[in-house]
Amino acid sequence: MSTATINNAPFNKTRWERAVPVYGFPVVNRFFLVLCGMTLLAFVLTAYRELAGLGPVSGMNDAYGWGIWKTFNVMVLTALGSGAFAVGIAAWVFRRKKLHALMRMALLTSFLAYACGLLLLGIDAGRPWNFYWIVFPWKWNMHSPLAEVAICMSIYAMIPLAVENIPPVLERLWYFDSRLRPGVERFERRLHSFFPWIIAAAYLLPGMHQSSLGALMLLAGERVHPLWQTPWLPLLYLGAATFMSFGCVAGTTMLCCLVWKRAMDMDVLDEAARITAWLIFGWLALRLLDILFRGVLGTAFHFDRFAGVFWLEIFLTAFGGWLLRRSVQTHETRSMFLGYILSSVGGMIYRFSPTTLAFRPNPESLYFPSMIEVLVALGFVCMGIAGFLLIVKRFGILPAPLQDWHDMASYFRFRRPYIRWTGYFKYGFFGENEPTDSD
Amino acid sequence: MAITRRELFTKVAKAGVPAAVAITVGGEALHAESIPVPNAAVGLLYDASICIGCKACVGACAEANDTAPDTRRDELHQAPSDLNDLTRNIIKLYKPEDGSAFSYVKRQCMHCLDPACAAGCPFQALHKDAESGIVTWTADKCIGCRYCTITCPYHVPRFQWQGYNPRVTKCELCHHRLEKGQKPGCTSVCPTGAVIFGPRTVLLSEAKKRIKNNPGRYYQSRVYGETDNGGTQCLYLSRVPFEKLGLPELGPESVPARTLRWQRRLYQYFVLPAVLYVSLVQVIRKSLKGHEQEAHEREKETGLRAQL
Secondary structure, eight states, rough: OOOGGGGOOOOOOOOOEEEEOSSSHHHHHHHHHHHHHHHHHHHEEEEEEEEEEEEEEEEEOOOOOHHIIIIIIIITTTTTTTTHHHHHHHISSSSSSGGGGGGGHHHHHHHHHHHHHHHHHHHHHHSGGGGGGGGGGGGSTTTTTHHHHHHHHHHHHHTTTHHHHHHHHHHHHHOOOOHHHHHEEEEEEEHHHHHEEEHHHHHHHHHHHHHHHHHEEEEEEEBBBBTOOOHHHHHHHHHHHHHHHHHHHHHHHHHHHHHHTTTOHHHHHHHHHHHHHHHHHHHHHHHHHHHHHHHOOOGGSSSSSSHHHHHHHHHHHHHHHHHHHHHHHTTOHHHHHHHHHHHHHHHHHHHHHHIIITTSSOOOOOOOOOHHHHHHHHHHHHHHHHHHHHHHHHOOOEEEEEEHHHHHHHHHIOOOEEEEGGGGHHHHHHTTOOOOTOO | OEEEEEEEEHHHHEEEEEHHHHIIIIIOGGGGGOOOOHHHHHEEETTTTTOOOOOOHHHHHHHHHHHOOOOOOTSSSSSOSSTTTTBBOEEEOOOOOTTTOOEEEEEOOOHHHSHHHHHTTTTTTTOOOOOTTOEEEEGGGGOOOOOHHHHOOOOOOOEOOOOSSSSOOOOOHHHHHHHHTTTOOHHHOOOSSEEEEEHHHHHHHHHHEEEEEEETTGGGOOOOOGGGGGOOOSEESSSSOGGTOOOOOOOOOHHHHHHEEEEEHHGGGGGGHHHHHHHHHHHHHHHHHHHHHHHHHHHHHHSSSOOO
């Protein structure tokens, strides 16, 4: 069998076709240390919260029973982290093949967002030791949206999402030591045999709990402002999660390309932007038609905070969608990035509103997060970002052109030969496929 | 004709789609949507027009439930401003600025026939007793998510914000006293009989008798809780509008029945999600096969191990 090499392979300088670790940058730098410090602080404050209770550490009160730990870190950030769901469905179910290049980014960001959100959910719960009921299905309240969210989210993050994130780890092991290769390959084959079942679960479960997050506020009835309170709340929450997560995945990838000077594949990015723009316009149409048909459009023209929040949200998503639409035509990465940011912020405001900004408790009362609450919420976000920085520098996550892989291999072979543990130099440079005796 | 296992699987899945849609949409009277009135439903009847606001029931409630009196306001008197983690029952005063009729109101759990708190409670810590219809809270099942404080349309359950072992406080109709044959704390001390305890049917006929005997005395000549929010076991009579007393007009349909109708139908028997799952697997299996094939072809071209 002839050994094919890079020389006769179709070659494209910008096409993303390989996930390449970010090499040549140290993991521990000043920014990373700040993130770790914030995380540590959050853990210390969490210990204090477990002893003192929720009152002394947060601004929550009888009127606003839910603070930013639930409403921001869970409701908003898991929507940003639905990339594994939205991008995955586009790639695997609707067969947008170009989006496969973004899948590893989507899976990683989703896993980190969900993991941090779930941890904070456990801290936010007043009596977390009773979570053990989760293993007794006959004790679940099957019709409770919150039970649906809690159960479905934990199962999703711990099983399908975690399993979907295994391939980069296996790849790392495969390159790490040639003696591990037979075992890794056997494990991979077994994994692939039931992969469809895992992937399908990874689309069904988020579809269920991202919509149930919206259904949570249905029970609050009149206390949610009529611009937000609608029977379509579950679907709108799910829709917001889809375009926000596209924004998170594609936007983060663009940012990484900018920071670490990678080539951008405009084919993939255009495809993602086109889909996101359609998702945004579809969502906006549903949102506005719903308001129109329920006959509450008048309340959007009252001069109060609700109308302000509503128009801000609509403007940001619509303007972001328009920027994305335009960027597809002009191939302007700047407006594309801005479009992702604006539309995601608009979606974040939407997801945040029903529980907080548009929530009208009776009697009227105020909630503002306390300093400790904000620090803990931020600390857990920092933990996710730190985890992301660590993982993209150690595993093949970020998409890159084929050439980057060869550059990395030669970097480790010639510039950093003393870093034995990467293993990447052993393979892929001028087609060295087989491990030699000297390995 | 021989069919493979996969074909059989696909056919079953395809037949399942209309079946699942039919079950989801067509089912008229779903179990979760009907609101049964418990056989031995007990409750309170509070007549705001008789109440003199002596607050004897507030003290009696704390005593009956063995909670410390809430003296946090002035370190001396038991004078909580609202229901809270030490207060299951409270007397409040509605006094309009313009000097028109004022009224006291006793606030405690309404023990709804279809309680929103129990509908939302993830592990059934808040549970409506099938016999007496009393909504109770079980410490061992509560995860402290505070969803009940969001869902209750009467804003009754209160969370304890202090301490590592917080509890949810709400009126449980002194079920521990009922077991001993005693009446609830609040009704046992009321000097004017403004709040009385009894089976819901008896209380309802008593309330209607009062309305009949005193035409024009009561607001809208109706009992709050007969049908409001799907019916409650604690009933109210008042001279002033119920909304002014913190009892919102919620309509005859209960909050969970009204808002969770489609949520409940979509998850009925878990049929629709299961069918969706199986069809997703079919689609993804095909995509995965194509994707793997492409990846391996590219692997041969580039000499680099395929990344899936």
